[in-house]
Amino acid sequence: MKDQKKKKPILTGTAIIKKVLKESGNTTLFGYPGGAIMPFFDEIFGDNKIKQILMRHEQSAGHAAEGYATASGKLGVCMTTSGPGATNLITALANAFYDSAPILAFSGQVNTSLIGNDAFQEADLIGATMAVTKHNYLVKDVRDLGRVFKEAMHIASTGRPGPVFIDLPKDIQLAECSLKEPIPEKINLVGYNPNVYSKAASRQISHALKMVMNARYPVILAGGGVSISNAYQQLTELANLLKIPVVNTIKAKGVIDDYHPYALGAIGMHGRQRSNFAVSEADVLLAIGCRFSDRITGDLDKYPGQGNAKVIHIDVDAAEIGKNVPVDLPIVADAKLALTEMNRQIRALKGKKKELKTNSWWYRWIKEMKENDGIPNMVEKGPEGGIYPEKVMYELDRIMNPRDIIVTEVGQHQMYAAHYLKFRHPRTFITSGGLGTMGFGFPAAIGAKVAKPRSEVWLIAGDGSIQMNSHEMATVKQHDIKVNMIILNNGYLGMVRQWQELFHEKRYAGTDLGFVRNGKQEYWPDFVKLGEAYGLKGRKVTDPRKLGKALQESKASKETFIIEVATEKGSNVLPMLPPGGALNTLYNREGEKKSIYDYYRRLPRTDSELKEFKFVRVNPIK
Amino acid sequence: MAKAEKTPEFLVALLVEDHPGVTMKIAGMFARRGINLTSFTGASSEKKGFSRIIMKAEGDSKVFEQIYKQMNKLIEVVKVKTLLPDNAIMRELALVKVDIKDAADRQAVISLNDIFRNRVTNITPKTMTIEVVGSTGKIDSFVSLVTEQVNIRELARTGTIALYRGEDSIFMD
Numbered sequence: 001m002k003d004q005k006k007k008k009p010i011l012t013g014t015a016i017i018k019k020v021l022k023e024s025g026n027t028t029l030f031g032y033p034g035g036a037i038m039p040f041f042d043e044i045f046g047d048n049k050i051k052q053i054l055m056r057h058e059q060s061a062g063h064a065a066e067g068y069a070t071a072s073g074k075l076g077v078c079m080t081t082s083g084p085g086a087t088n089l090i091t092a093l094a095n096a097f098y099d100s101a102p103i104l105a106f107s108g109q110v111n112t113s114l115i116g117n118d119a120f121q122e123a124d125l126i127g128a129t130m131a132v133t134k135h136n137y138l139v140k141d142v143r144d145l146g147r148v149f150k151e152a153m154h155i156a157s158t159g160r161p162g163p164v165f166i167d168l169p170k171d172i173q174l175a176e177c178s179l180k181e182p183i184p185e186k187i188n189l190v191g192y193n194p195n196v197y198s199k200a201a202s203r204q205i206s207h208a209l210k211m212v213m214n215a216r217y218p219v220i221l222a223g224g225g226v227s228i229s230n231a232y233q234q235l236t237e238l239a240n241l242l243k244i245p246v247v248n249t250i251k252a253k254g255v256i257d258d259y260h261p262y263a264l265g266a267i268g269m270h271g272r273q274r275s276n277f278a279v280s281e282a283d284v285l286l287a288i289g290c291r292f293s294d295r296i297t298g299d300l301d302k303y304p305g306q307g308n309a310k311v312i313h314i315d316v317d318a319a320e321i322g323k324n325v326p327v328d329l330p331i332v333a334d335a336k337l338a339l340t341e342m343n344r345q346i347r348a349l350k351g352k353k354k355e356l357k358t359n360s361w362w363y364r365w366i367k368e369m370k371e372n373d374g375i376p377n378m379v380e381k382g383p384e385g386g387i388y389p390e391k392v393m394y395e396l397d398r399i400m401n402p403r404d405i406i407v408t409e410v411g412q413h414q415m416y417a418a419h420y421l422k423f424r425h426p427r428t429f430i431t432s433g434g435l436g437t438m439g440f441g442f443p444a445a446i447g448a449k450v451a452k453p454r455s456e457v458w459l460i461a462g463d464g465s466i467q468m469n470s471h472e473m474a475t476v477k478q479h480d481i482k483v484n485m486i487i488l489n490n491g492y493l494g495m496v497r498q499w500q501e502l503f504h505e506k507r508y509a510g511t512d513l514g515f516v517r518n519g520k521q522e523y524w525p526d527f528v529k530l531g532e533a534y535g536l537k538g539r540k541v542t543d544p545r546k547l548g549k550a551l552q553e554s555k556a557s558k559e560t561f562i563i564e565v566a567t568e569k570g571s572n573v574l575p576m577l578p579p580g581g582a583l584n585t586l587y588n589r590e591g592e593k594k595s596i597y598d599y600y601r602r603l604p605r606t607d608s609e610l611k612e613f614k615f616v617r618v619n620p621i622k
Numbered sequence: 623m624a625k626a627e628k629t630p631e632f633l634v635a636l637l638v639e640d641h642p643g644v645t646m647k648i649a650g651m652f653a654r655r656g657i658n659l660t661s662f663t664g665a666s667s668e669k670k671g672f673s674r675i676i677m678k679a680e681g682d683s684k685v686f687e688q689i690y691k692q693m694n695k696l697i698e699v700v701k702v703k704t705l706l707p708d709n710a711i712m713r714e715l716a717l718v719k720v721d722i723k724d725a726a727d728r729q730a731v732i733s734l735n736d737i738f739r740n741r742v743t744n745i746t747p748k749t750m751t752i753e754v755v756g757s758t759g760k761i762d763s764f765v766s767l768v769t770e771q772v773n774i775r776e777l778a779r780t781g782t783i784a785l786y787r788g789e790d791s792i793f794m795d
Contacts, residue, residue, distance in 0.1 A: 127643075130650055131650065134695075135697045138643070190700050191639060191697050191699050192640070192697045319691035319692070322687065387784075
């Protein structure tokens with residue numbers, strides 16, 4: 001008996017995984033079972049320290065893990081079975097890869113002896129996930145399991161975060177590990193040393209400061225990296241110290257308070273025109289943690305500052321620097337560490353040296369841009385009898401608590417939300433920015449609510465997107481997860497329809513979600529009834545005046561509530577940049593192609609221009 | 623008509639962890655970014671568990687910079703370096719099997735071999751297999767000259783391998 005007590009219990013593969021997850025505090029798992037992952041599900045069955053959320057599709061499990069990770073800043077974990085279970089996960093992995101979310105995903109695999117034999121539910125996931133993960137592993141020996149899981153978590157959540165995928169053959173899950181120390185204390189990855197800060201960065205930062213302070217129109221562009229590295233306080237401090245305007249990408253909403261006097265809002269195709277104008281007029285652009293995606297740059301030859309601005313780029317991923325936009329001053333560093341150092345250097349400057357070269361027109365312009373910054377309250381119905389999406393944003397903005405989390409699907413509703421809603425705190429806006437995955441929102445909202453149970457979570461969806469993963473209504477019912485679902489139903493795939501209207505001569509190919517049968521216009525489903533099928537309550541709103549009340553009702557509800565908004569069919573997200581066009585061109589609210597100088601006065605560039613310059617308001621479009 | 627400019631090429635040398643699938647990850651990175659690999663050689667290195675991979679790809683310095691950074695991001699890649707002709711020793715090996723019809727053919731190939739300092743590794747009444755070692759350019763010119771004399775039946779090339787000259791090396795610290 002004594003001997004038996006002394007002996008350490010031999011751990012099986014699944015016990016090792018559970019132990020690693022518990023020791024690292026990652027005990028919320030989003031998943032879907034199946035043959036090859038059964039041993040792991042069996043391992044966690046009845047363990048009240050592990051919270052397993054059963055989703056209704058593997059893709060949702062991945063998105064929910066991302067919603068969880070984005071809302072909490074922690075690692076998101078999801079698991080599926082082999083073959084179709086794992087291939088269903090790929091979209092979610094790709095989405096997390098683009099948006100640099102820390103995800104640990106693992107799936108079952110057929111027994112090692114069967115790998116390569118085209119066994120039942122076998123798929124090559126190492127090959128399939130290669131292009132959409134930061135790293136991946138196939139575990140072929142149970143003795144590697146503890147190390148692989150520790151490494152995977154480390155890789156997923158450090159440097160530029162991203163998804164890491166582990167392929168777990170069933171026999172490895174069941175095997176017993178003979179090692180004395182199945183989970184190594186330390187990991188040693190020779191090929192992985194993310195450069196978060198170096199001495200060279202400090203020198204580069206002092207050069208950057210000189211460039212910014214000598215600029216006439218300096219602009220800070222904050223990207224998702226600012227949110228990921230939790231550098232929001234440092235960013236706000238920098239804006240205050242230097243008094244320069246901050247524009248943000250869609251992934252960086254909330255990193256600076258939208259009510260901050262220098263926060264101009266989102267840039268890009270559907271961003272704020274004032275933000276695009278600021279970048280278009282800038283002579284120095286300080287970009288922090290962004291990828292310069294085509295949706296924010298437009299024509300690269302004329303970006304930024306019409307192709308004449310100097311670019312300082314801070315990013316933890318060296319491969320992002322100079323990839324799309326030529327960079328004058330690269331700084332490979334974590335955003336938080338770099339901004340902390342930059343602020344320290346500014347405070348160390350004495351007296352007049354702190355003054356920027358920039359001129360008062362810049363401030364006057366920014367001040368004017370921040371006036372009347374509210375959301376239009378469009379109380380009337382549109383010409384086709386629908387509610388304007390702006391009205392939904394207006395009412396939501398009124399009812400929203402600053403700590404509430406907004407999650408969106410992908411499409412027009414996403415752009416309306418990003419354009420109009422005000423965010424005051426980081427990690428309160430969750431959206432699929434890079435990959436643009438329809439179907440991301442609902443499961444991500446579930447993940448966000450699980451991460452932040454005390455925050456109200458609002459899902460803004462379109463009728464197209466919500467149908468990609470609407471089955472998750474079963475998940476919210478079963479696990480008692482409350483999401484306020486706002487479905488903007490315009491009967492169209494609105495964003496594509498908008499492009500067809502503007503660029504394809506109004507040929508609405510494949511975008512009309514309704515149909516005419518026997519001379520009658522029909523549209524299915526009825527989303528409130530769909531919710532009823534899952535045991536959820538909801539309300540259909542057709543009168544803009546009743547919208548506020550419906551939102552109140554949803555907020556007061558204890559469980560998931562569905563608000564279906566009969567949305568104006570032909571409403572477009574305007575103004576917008578023409579695809580591939582420069583930042584100083586736009587389609588105005590009427591859908592006409594214009595120059596930005598029809599709305600904003602070109603700012604003086606030289607000293608002589610400055611002397612003669614008179615500030616004339618040119619009917620700004622914000 | 624101006625002659626089309628030759629696409630610039632660069633040579634990348636990697637030291638990588640020797641796992642199954644590493645080659646796929648590296649080659650996949652080139653494919654994904656739309657970059658054409660012209661040569662790829664990989665085999666074990668001086669250190670157990672690590673392989674040395676040497677690749678030649680088409681692209682200018684911007685393409686190289688992006689590939690360099692992307693390679694560095696792969697977890698299994700321990701070291702990435704570029705090699706230039708003036709700081710590196712580069713070699714390629716080719717095996718060339720030619721058809722021999724008569725003694726004149728044989729004599730012509732042997733004299734070419736003398737000039738190129740090639741070795742004949744196999745000879746039959748109807749064929750000759752020649753081992754050519756040198757720069758890619760040397761092999762190219764041998765191939766084009768030998769084609770003028772005889773028919774090439776089969777040609778196999780290793781692709782370029784390279785090491786730094788002198789004490790510079792790509793190894794683990």
